[in-house]
Amino acid sequence: MASIPTERKGQYGFGSFLLLLLGILGIVLALYRFATGLGSITNLNQGYPWGFWIGFDILAGIALAAGGFVVAGLVHIFGGEKYHALVRPAILTALLGYLLFIVALLIDLGRPWTIWHMLIYQHHESAMFEVGWCVMCYTFVLFLEFLPVVFEKFNWRGAKSAWMGLMPWLAIAVLVVFAIVLTRSRTWVILIAAVLVIFQLGVVAGVFRRDPKVPTLLIMAGIIFSTLHQSSLGTLFLLAPHKLSAIWYTPWLPLVFFVSSVMAGMAMVIVEATLSAKFFGRKPELELLQGLGKGLSWAILVYLALRAVDLVVNGGGAQLFMATPQAYAFWIEVGVGLLIPLAILLTPEYAASGRGLFWASLMVVVGLIVHRLNVAVVGIFSEYEVTYYPSWMEIAVTVGLVSLGTLVFVWVCRYFPIFHEEHSRTTA
DSSP, X not given: OOOOXXXXXXXXXXXXXXXXXXXXXXXXXXXXXXXXXXXXXXXXXXXXXXXXXXXXXXXXXXXXXXXXXXXXXXXXXXXXXXXXXXXXXXXXXXXXXXXXXXXXXXXXXXXXXXXXXXXTSOOTTOHHHHHHHHHHHHXXXXXXXXXXXXXXXXXXXXXXXXXXXXXXXXXXXXXXXXXXXXHOOHHHHHHHHHHHHHHHHHHHHTSSOOOSSSOHHHHHHHHHHHHHHXXXXXXXXXXXXXXXXXXXXXXXXXXXXXXHHHHHHHHHHXXXXXXXXXXXXXXXXXXXXXXXXXXXXXXXXXXXXXXXXXXXXXXXXXXXXXXXXXXXXXXXXXXXXXXXXXXXXXXXXXXXSHHHHHHHHHHHHHHHHHHHHIIIXXXXXXXTOOOOOOOHHHHHHHHXXXXXXXXXXXXXXXXXXXXXXXXXXHHO
């Protein structure tokens, strides 16, 4: 095996310096945007009020952060204990992804200082209202899930013990508050609270399985919030039946968004695990990644079947063979993001190798990004007869955010017990 460059063993070098420069450029441009307005650095217009930032930073970014709830659910709910080594990096990736999403949203909003209004002005008919509350609650849950890393870093055993006892009840509180806000139904709130409390009392009494590492209700809360807003992001575009191409517009769009997020979340975990192992000079958890790769192949098959049936049933298939930018974009999305990686994952010698898994997963990630950009930008038709292409400054802001997120990920991994080996030494 070829030797790993010094920087890939966790040292800061030229690559880190470049990421820092890109991050600083992104910050400068974001400040310029706040000082001069959206029109000064974006190509958004009356026909395309949502552009690259919504398609990439928010729609794609949220989906790629789905690895957190996918892996946490696999390990702590469905008994995939052998995948425990992948949980903490996935949780960290998800937490940073959601924090970057919030920053990107603030940059994109015309009046970001009013974002807190959703806390008091409750527009229950709005899908965006539900997405906002879900993201806020899930980010809080991710923070709670990450706290044991901090406790172990500083050897705060008492805090860890208190965390285990308090978290189930805090998860119940968050879910009940969410039910109050979203349902406005006393009956549903009482029923939900009663079921959750009875479940937790059953865990305490030993009737239900107790996870020794993470409270089950905390993981369940994360899965609930993530499932709801992953699908609701697709619901947003149901409001535009005459603006979105029939290739992507479908009543099944919430389901399409959810299934694709699960698929992309697994792919992102493989990409992150491979790159972080190389960077820090660690041996990749190849056996675990192979198992995740099998799950990814099944997720691709399910997603392909869903899209194929949808295109036939809901009538978008006829547009796939027309010479239009939308048709070309669709075949890039499906070919690069689904068919080629599926062929790699179904070829035994490639599926068993770290390199094959990495490239197949990376193509799935790219395909997911292309899909979200297709829905948010490429597939949109404007009655104003205008077009939209992102400016270099829009792209630079996004690249800057991703660069800063990468640097924070590396820093946290260097100084906190994120990886399996460090966790084992800390708890030994």
